[in-house]
Amino acid sequence: IEVGDFDLVIFGATGDLARRKILPGLFRRHAAGQFPAASRIIGAARSDMDTEGYRREARDAIAEFGPRDADEAQIASFLDCLAYVAIDVTGERGWSELGALMRPDVVQAFYFSVAPALFGDIAERLARHAIAGPDARIVVEKPFGRDLASARALNATLARHFEERQIYRIDHYLGKETVQNLMAVRFANMLFEPLWNVHYIDHVQITVAETVGVAGRGAYYDQSGAMRDMVQNHLMQLVCLIAMEPPWHFDPDAVRDEKLKVIRALEPVPPGDIVRGQYAAEDGDPGYRDDVENPDSRTESFVALKLRIANWRWQGVPFYLRTGKRLRDRTSEIAVVFREPPHLIFDDHAEQQANQLVIRLQPNEGMNLRVNIKEPGPGGMRLVQVPLDMSFAEALGKEGRDMPDAYERLITDVIRGNQTLFMRGDEVEAAWAWADPIIAAWENASAAPESYDPGTSGPDQALGLMHRDGRRWREIK
Numbered sequence: 239i240e241v242g243d244f245d246l247v248i249f250g251a252t253g254d255l256a257r258r259k260i261l262p263g264l265f266r267r268h269a270a271g272q273f274p275a276a277s278r279i280i281g282a283a284r285s286d287m288d289t290e291g292y293r294r295e296a297r298d299a300i301a302e303f304g305p306r307d308a309d310e311a312q313i314a315s316f317l318d319c320l321a322y323v324a325i326d327v328t329g330e331r332g333w334s335e336l337g338a339l340m341r342p343d344v345v346q347a348f349y350f351s352v353a354p355a356l357f358g359d360i361a362e363r364l365a366r367h368a369i370a371g372p373d374a375r376i377v378v379e380k381p382f383g384r385d386l387a388s389a390r391a392l393n394a395t396l397a398r399h400f401e402e403r404q405i406y407r408i409d410h411y412l413g414k415e416t417v418q419n420l421m422a423v424r425f426a427n428m429l430f431e432p433l434w435n436v437h438y439i440d441h442v443q444i445t446v447a448e449t450v451g452v453a454g455r456g457a458y459y460d461q462s463g464a465m466r467d468m469v470q471n472h473l474m475q476l477v478c479l480i481a482m483e484p485p486w487h488f489d490p491d492a493v494r495d496e497k498l499k500v501i502r503a504l505e506p507v508p509p510g511d512i513v514r515g516q517y518a519a520e521d522g523d524p525g526y527r528d529d530v531e532n533p534d535s536r537t538e539s540f541v542a543l544k545l546r547i548a549n550w551r552w553q554g555v556p557f558y559l560r561t562g563k564r565l566r567d568r569t570s571e572i573a574v575v576f577r578e579p580p581h582l583i584f585d586d587h588a589e590q591q592a593n594q595l596v597i598r599l600q601p602n603e604g605m606n607l608r609v610n611i612k613e614p615g616p617g618g619m620r621l622v623q624v625p626l627d628m629s630f631a632e633a634l635g636k637e638g639r640d641m642p643d644a645y646e647r648l649i650t651d652v653i654r655g656n657q658t659l660f661m662r663g664d665e666v667e668a669a670w671a672w673a674d675p676i677i678a679a680w681e682n683a684s685a686a687p688e689s690y691d692p693g694t695s696g697p698d699q700a701l702g703l704m705h706r707d708g709r710r711w712r713e714i715k
């Protein structure tokens with residue numbers, strides 16, 4: 239779908255996110271012919287630089303993080319859309335220049351790729367200098383607050399100058415193709431939805447495992463930890479998409495209303511149902527505390543927990559979640575584990591296992607449904623479990639690098655004015671209301687997180703969380 243003419247301003251235009259994600263994402267969409275010739279991208283940052291200088295920076299960013307096959311003509315034509323304004327977001331420099339550049343008759347979008355503490359300053363100056371028109375859109379990134387109180391304060395700050403319909407809160411997991419696919423699988427097929435409840439599902443497990451540590455982002459991460467960095471947002475969104483009721487339409491508020499109901503139905507997590515971990519040093523490799531340069535840190539780089547959703551569909555079905563850094567492999571997947579059949583008619587059923595629908599988010603994107611069949615052979619009715627496998631690579635020729643990046647999709651949606659894949663203010667607040675007591679309990683406790691060796695699947699206590707319920711995590715691989 240084509241988009242209309244737009245002026246997109248990136249505050250924080252020389253920052254890491256702009257270099258790694260925003261500029262390369264915009265380039266890909268531009269190269270795909272999706273942006274009209276008259277669209278403009280205006281970088282705004284503190285550095286003294288002119289448009290030529292910014293174009294050079296953008297060129298480097300595309301070379302490093304853009305597609306490998308970018309051709310020169312495409313790059314040149316993309317760079318033509320760029321402009322730059324040196325701006326002081328807490329002062330007066332640059333604002334009238336920015337105002338003079340903006341066109342009133344095209345879509346206006348302002349990407350706040352800066353620390354949340356600056357959101358208020360920018361919003362207030364956009365209003366005071368009459369730069370943002372009544373339909374302008376603003377885009378903000380996580381962390382959206384660090385608890386309920388700060389998230390409320392941020393929402394209130396933005397609301398002073400913008401309406402909710404103008405605010406696009408990014409959770410980049412929602413831009414991932416495989417995450418959007420969860421809705422397609424559930425709501426475009428007759429196969430799964432009738433079974434998608436406590437009567438047929440035993441439990442759900444969600445794993446987002448990373449091999450990277452926190453090196454480089456220690457200062458941010460040590461103030462945050464896995465709960466704030468991953469669980470409150472990315473994993474919470476995955477839970478919502480798996481657990482929500484079918485929205486009446488694929489429409490921003492219809493979808494977000496249903497997600498909000500899930501978050502509101504989450505039960506508080508008792509301390510015994512949650513394990514936090516921190517990776518140790520090993521064989522000369524630095525541990526978490528070395529990486530964040532805080533020898534006493536009690537921040538978690540791993541969380542596993544058992545979640546319960548108190549509603550008709552899910553009462554009694556545990557959702558086990560885990561995420562962590564420096565784990566065995568980079569794997570994100572959701573496994574929906576079905577119940578056993580009510581009665582087993584085969585004597586030799588030792589090999590029979592519960593059906594599972596495994597949705598691979600990344601890498602090796604795909605889905606696999608594990609079913610029991612008869613193992614061929616004359617010996618009798620022996621069962622074996624086999625996968626019905628779908629990989630995006632094989633079925634559609636798309637995987638990893640060929641998949642559009644989350645940011646491409648999300649920024650295009652901002653310009654199109656589609657908020658479906660963005661978090662609404664009440665959703666973010668509800669997620670903090672759930673996470674706050676857990677974090678507060680940790681902050682008041684004297685115990686440190688459990689230590690785990692890098693390259694494993696996290697602390698043993700996380701395995702125990704499932705074992706004591708007679709269940710098992712899938713292997714991280």
Ligand code: BG6
Nearest residue numbers: 380410448450467468472570600
């Ligand atoms: C970010 C977190 O939001 O998501 C990072 O701040 C994390 O700590 C990243 O590494 C994971 O994203 P992805 O897309 O690599 O799964």
